[in-house]
Amino acid sequence: MNIDNNQFEILQKMAKTIHKPVYLYNQHGRILYTSHTMITSPEWIHLLPFFRSRTNHSFSMIQVKQTFSVFPIDLNEQTCDYLVIPSFIPPQNKALHATIAKAVNEISIARMRQYAALQTTKRARNEGFRRWIERSSSSQQDAPRLAQAFGLNVESSYLCIICQLDQLIDAAFFKKQQMVLDQVIDLLDSAIASSPFPAFLFVKGDTGVVLMEETGSWSEMSDRLISFLKQLQILVKIHVNHTISFGVSLTGYPIPHLSEGYSEALEALQAGHLSSRTEYIQFYQAKDVSDLLKLIPKKDVITFHQLHLHPLSEPSQADQSLLHTLSVYLETHCHISETAKRLSIHRNTVIYRLEKCEELLRISLKDPDATLRLRLAFRIQRFLS
Template sequence: MRITELLSVPLLKEMRLIAGESGKEREVHTINMMDAPDIIPFLNPNEFLVTTAYHIKDQPHRLIELIKAMSDQGCAALGIKTKRYLEAVPQEALDLANELSLPIIELPLELSLGEIVNYTLRAILDSRAAELSSAIESHKQFTNIIMQGKGIQVLLQELTKLIHRKVNLVDQHLIPLLQPYTKLEISIIKSDLEKEIKGFPLSNNTNITFSMIASKETYTLFPVNMSEKKIGFLLVVGAIPQEDHLTILTIEQAINVLSFTLMKEHALKQHARNIRNDFFLHFLDGAFSVHDEIINRAKEFSLQNERDYICVVGKMDNDENSYYTYTQRQQKADNLFEYMEDLIHPTISNVHVFTKSENCILLFEVHDQNVTPHQGHDHILRYIQEKIAVAFGHTVSFGVSNICHSFIQLRTAYQEAFEALSQGELAKKTGFIHTFRTKDIIELLRLIPEKEINSFYQYTFKGFSSIKQDEKESLLQTLSVYLETHCQISETAKRLFVHRNTVVYRIDKCEEILSKSLKDPETTLQLRIAFRMKKLLDSSFLHSLTKT
């Protein structure tokens, strides 16, 4: 309790403040009685020291030393019983107390020091008990709000009413966890706020108070545990003095309830994320063998089959200046991707986020058929890269697929995005966005039913079905490279690392099997189209049919 509150206690109403009035808001945590001249080594902060001045009545300079020592120790006040051993407090002592803002209280003659000590302790305990009782009621109130399903936003509204200050809840990256209902604009103060908390050792009982020039406001920041590894913040407008115990206790009760609620929500969200992620990874790995099963399972996660998608694969770039173990790198990637998901979902709709080892996978739903991957999503990916660079001091790169026209085709889109990412990594680039480039004919072939594509491919190369598998693969590989090099024997031999005579032999063998000349444009066109179809079949859902 403060000095002013102590002076208003009925049993102590005869006490009179005679000096140091500017320090009357000092906190009193305990009281001590001076019964020996060597009290100075035993002084404590926020202590109210009472004395009869018996030990200093003949040595006024000792009182000056005591006042200085009490000020240095942060004591609350000095109570002196006058008209007994000391007729009046020396003017020199009063002037010093005024200068140091250390209250000097004249104690009533009719009360003994023991009674003053007892009454003061009782008043302190009553004040603390009232604060704790109020804190318990606040905790019950906040808990009831959550138990009744009213949500965190209602809790914050109630907290605002109780402490008469605007509040908002943000995560560790200062992203609001819910739509603010007050006029507290995080974006205005975010850059300055990041500087304030950077490197600050946060703990459960630590808060930061600071002022912002941009908003011309003072803020107090309280850490809130969101999970085992994540800490958010309760941002309160206005300074909260440490002596304002009731407000601090009320905020602490709100933080306790918020922490449990956020931890529960995080666990549920993580569980749902794991289920969704497992389904998508199994889909990419070909674990499902029935179309309808895939389509129905995808619908459970708001993934419609008859919809256009763009697949993006992202990866944290390697840092040559730092060494991370596999576990450390995986943990860093998980934190980075979780931050990425928090960035995307509040502001961007129709984006699905998955993770696969050290890669993240973003599925963008495309509603405008005229939008290319670059036009539609490049600015979003750039935004993510900029935010990650600021938050983590690390770069991330993306590979982007072409548009696929159904969920079933996402395997092909994933391969395209992954290949685009790999091409950028091979070029030793960082912080890049690469879009997969295919020939226009591939896009046209995707419009043909897969069954028809398979039939065309089998018909074109039916003559190779009776040849041994090893020989078949070498002949088809040679034929493919030969056509890609515009029927150049030497270039084909160079790319395959074989003698040119070997190429001549294999090409002659292919013409014999096909019963067609490779000098015929129609024949080469058919073969080139069939090889393009083979790439689609290798990555398509019906690839298993080609093996039968």
């Protein structure tokens, strides 16, 4: 949640009034404002989470010989931002404390309103996503329109990544469990901005769902994706003192078919859970030829299909009996009599048609490699349709 213009002006005015650098950062260490634009990632920012408190406080770092004054800005009962001034504010300086307190109060009111409005928007967005992914409110034709409303690129494909807390707290402590989940989601929401690929976070039940845009081949994306997910696991362990696991879809899916990617990611997450592991990253395991075909670029799949079956599909071969006979012949494990029985034709007719297929395809149906390629080509035909 970035600051708006009004908050920016309040912070800028305070920095000028007190003649000291001013920083605003969220509870996860993300800088929201700095009066010193040349300093965007000071080293001390990584230590601040260990000094968090809901009351005004200060601490010193021997390495940099610097004292920091910290002023929490409450957003709700478990979330707050922090105003940080890299200087010691003497308690006896009443005027300075009053100036800072006034600015903190103004920022706090503005941030709470902004946070409440943002949470309302997120709840509506997450509900819309839930209904969409469950296909309870939209058809595939509606998907591009809804995707645009969520900020997704309708021309892109998206990997689906589902994350969940590893050890859910006992149901009797539902409120505490929900608070932990909210902290994790808030942390992921803050960290998603540093994703190596365009990513969008949604919440569905007790899981977080990340849609990550597929910007290249799996070999190009895999290392950076895994590294990013591991970083998220480390962040959650440090900031929330819990572990999370991820289930990832087999491949990216276009907008109208994202529900398939969601199902794969959910199955992967459950597979990891059944193995009694924690803090895992589980990818969906291909179980069928169609799953493996999804990993191959579509143009290559089409080329393979055309290469091996096109001579039987040309306009000059308008009679589809050759193609159908060959398909049934392969399905019956190359049994001529069974093929004739299924097609209700004479055995000699089957033999004639198969010889014609061999002539057109320039192969021998006695060659096991040739029949394997034909079986795969027919499987691709069903996959493409």
